[in-house]
Amino acid sequence: xxxxxxxxxxxxxxxxxxxxxxxxxxxxxxxxxxxxxxxxxxxxxxxxxxxxxxxxxxxxxxxxxxxxxxxxxxxxxxxxxxxxxxxxxxxxxxxxxxxxxxxxxxxxxxxxxxxxxxxxxxxxxxxxxxxxxxxxxxxxxxxxxxxxxxxxxxxxxxxxxxxxxxxxxxxxxxxxxxxxxxxxxxxxxxxxxxxxxxxxxxxxxxxxxxxxxxxxxxxxxxxxxxxxxxxxxxxxxxxxxxxxxxxxxxxxxxxxxxxxxxxxxxxxxxxxxxxxxxxxxxxxxxxxxxxxxxxxxxxxxxxxxxxxxxxxxxxxxxxxxxxx
Amino acid sequence: xxxxxxxxxxxxxxxxxxxxxxxxxxxxxxxxxxxxxxxxxxxxxxxxxxxxxxxxxxxxxxxxxxxxxxxxxxxxxxxxxxxxxxxxxxxxxxxxxxxxxxxxxxxxxxxxxxxxxxxxxxxxxxxxxxxxxxxxxxxxxxxxxxxxxxxxxxxxxxxxxxxxxxxxxxxxxxxxxxxxxxxxxxxxxxxxxxxxxxxxxxxxxxxxxxxxxxxxxxxxxxxxxxxxxxxxxxxxxxxxxxxxxxxxxxxxxxxxxxxxxxxxxxxxxxxxxxxxxxxxxxxxxxxxxxxxxxxxxxxxx
Numbered sequence: 001x002x003x004x005x006x007x008x009x010x011x012x013x014x015x016x017x018x019x020x021x022x023x024x025x026x027x028x029x030x031x032x033x034x035x036x037x038x039x040x041x042x043x044x045x046x047x048x049x050x051x052x053x054x055x056x057x058x059x060x061x062x063x064x065x066x067x068x069x070x071x072x073x074x075x076x077x078x079x080x081x082x083x084x085x086x087x088x089x090x091x092x093x094x095x096x097x098x099x100x101x102x103x104x105x106x107x108x109x110x111x112x113x114x115x116x117x118x119x120x121x122x123x124x125x126x127x128x129x130x131x132x133x134x135x136x137x138x139x140x141x142x143x144x145x146x147x148x149x150x151x152x153x154x155x156x157x158x159x160x161x162x163x164x165x166x167x168x169x170x171x172x173x174x175x176x177x178x179x180x181x182x183x184x185x186x187x188x189x190x191x192x193x194x195x196x197x198x199x200x201x202x203x204x205x206x207x208x209x210x211x212x213x214x215x216x217x218x219x220x221x222x223x224x225x226x227x228x229x230x231x232x233x234x235x236x237x238x239x240x241x242x243x244x245x246x247x248x249x250x251x252x253x254x255x256x257x258x259x260x261x262x263x264x265x266x267x268x269x270x271x272x273x274x275x276x277x278x279x280x281x282x283x284x285x286x287x288x289x290x291x292x293x294x295x296x297x298x299x300x301x302x303x304x305x306x307x308x309x310x311x312x313x314x315x316x317x318x319x320x321x322x323x324x
Numbered sequence: 325x326x327x328x329x330x331x332x333x334x335x336x337x338x339x340x341x342x343x344x345x346x347x348x349x350x351x352x353x354x355x356x357x358x359x360x361x362x363x364x365x366x367x368x369x370x371x372x373x374x375x376x377x378x379x380x381x382x383x384x385x386x387x388x389x390x391x392x393x394x395x396x397x398x399x400x401x402x403x404x405x406x407x408x409x410x411x412x413x414x415x416x417x418x419x420x421x422x423x424x425x426x427x428x429x430x431x432x433x434x435x436x437x438x439x440x441x442x443x444x445x446x447x448x449x450x451x452x453x454x455x456x457x458x459x460x461x462x463x464x465x466x467x468x469x470x471x472x473x474x475x476x477x478x479x480x481x482x483x484x485x486x487x488x489x490x491x492x493x494x495x496x497x498x499x500x501x502x503x504x505x506x507x508x509x510x511x512x513x514x515x516x517x518x519x520x521x522x523x524x525x526x527x528x529x530x531x532x533x534x535x536x537x538x539x540x541x542x543x544x545x546x547x548x549x550x551x552x553x554x555x556x557x558x559x560x561x562x563x564x565x566x567x568x569x570x571x572x573x574x575x576x577x578x579x580x581x582x583x584x585x586x587x588x589x590x591x592x593x594x595x596x597x598x599x600x601x602x603x604x605x606x607x608x609x610x611x612x613x614x615x616x617x618x619x620x621x622x623x624x625x
């Protein structure tokens with residue numbers, strides 16, 4: 001026994017118990033890593049605390065009336081964000097509807113043997129590149145390409161089916177329709193990527209069994225693959241919705257920043273995030289407090305949506321892998 | 325005995341099952357129709373990307389690849405009806421703030437990921453941190469701006485530092501999640517072999533886990549840098565904007581994304597052309613980092 005340890009201690013071997021210096025290094029390094037990990041918790045708490053603290057004066061002053069109020073008047077000290085909450089939810093839902101349909105269609109396209117898998121990889125890269133394009137660039141594209149493109153169609157719709165609430169106003173420039181379209185393009189990669197993940201988790205045997213029963217490709221997709229992947233797709237939609245709620249710059253450039261509630265697709269509106277983006281830089285002290293309150297409202301909405309999305313995603317992973 | 329006549333059932337002529345695919349039966353038509361729709365959806369989804377790229381090259385390219393590209397890349401932004409000008413301060417500002425953000429967030433992010441991925445993957449603290457990092461990913465990016473405004477700008481004014489810290493808040497979550505994923509994929513056997521030699525955990529991390537997981541970690545870092553370069557909302561009221569080159573990091577700083585935002589609303593063609601040029605430069609920076617990330621992260625054959 002002693003000989004064995006003598007050998008292990010000798011300098012000629014790489015193996016051996018750590019020296020006291022190495023022990024100390026290990027302790028210190030692990031401490032630093034622990035501190036860094038705890039920093040994430042501290043940071044999140046600090047963000048909530050700091051925004052909450054700045055919003056407290058406004059919360060005390062306006063209370064819940066802030067959420068139901070419809071005016072934003074700095075001179076009269078009247079602040080309400082109901083139009084912004086409406087605009088945020090409306091634009092995000094429209095974007096979710098469009099982006100969701102296209103995102104799921106693309107996920108099916110990429111995973112259900114429509115094209116050769118090499119080609120699918122190329123196509124996937126193209127969609128991921130869409131996610132890499134900065135928000136302002138989409139905003140610029142929206143102003144100079146999308147809005148002129150939508151104008152004739154919007155004018156026609158307003159003229160001929162103007163009685164329908166969705167088309168009750170004309171598109172004068174920025175408005176809900178271009179904003180929601182750009183938003184749909186921006187959340188499409190998120191929805192597609194998470195849905196692809198959901199389809200990939202389905203064991204190959206399931207698909208084989210369906211085809212073995214003599215189903216057509218679409219019977220297999222609609223009756224077997226979609227129901228099996230449903231929870232993953234739901235997670236994709238909820239997380240995509242969360243992404244849409246918080247999107248700022250493209251909306252600030254395209255939605256028109258009008259403080260009004262309207263069902264019309266072509267009237268200008270506003271969202272919480274673009275309200276922050278457009279008013280914050282020039283706001284006075286009292287308005288900043290109101291804006292902090294608005295930020296807190298946005299934070300709470302996105303927090304709830306995201307936690308719900310993560311929970312559904314976690315549930316999906318657990319369902320297929322049977323652990324954690 | 326029952327009174328059912330079995331022989332009759334057996335003798336009745338039965339239709340032959342048709343096992344072959346019928347080209348025009350309703351279900352095959354439906355399948356074909358939906359397949360066509362899916363192709364259409366996939367092709368339509370590629371249209372915005374192609375349109376954006378085309379316009380960037382046409383509108384921004386004339387200036388950037390033209391004769392006065394040196395002026396565009398180094399010149400000051402023009403005022404009002406002025407012609408010419410460039411986006412020099414914005415390029416420098418963007419690089420400076422992304423640099424600050426990288427210096428802060430990359431080491432912190434990788435250290436946190438080491439704790440989450442290698443040291444205590446299943447501890448309560450690791451689970452909490454991981455969950456919060458994911459929640460942070462869903463936070464609107466403008467929140468980082470609001471937060472840094474309340475913490476830094478209120479006391480020390482608009483500066484490149486504030487912009488950099490806001491971007492760092494956004495980069496941190498990406499770096500942590502990507503690096504953790506990369507390190508979790510290092511085979512347990514390799515770590516066990518190192519532990520068996522008497523390595524401390526720190527030595528295992530430095531000599532086995534980090535070198536093995538490096539491609540994945542670098543991919544995450546590069547994607548985070550690309551994302552930060554394209555961000556604009558958190559810079560709006562932390563770095564503000566400036567028409568001049570920065571001389572120190574504690575003054576308002578220009579950035580490409582804010583320049584695009586500001587110029588896009590102006591009525592002057594020269595400014596709008598510069599906004600497209602700045603967009604092209606920004607997209608090129610972002611895409612270069614993205615492609616680098618992809619090349620490094622490719623699985624070794």
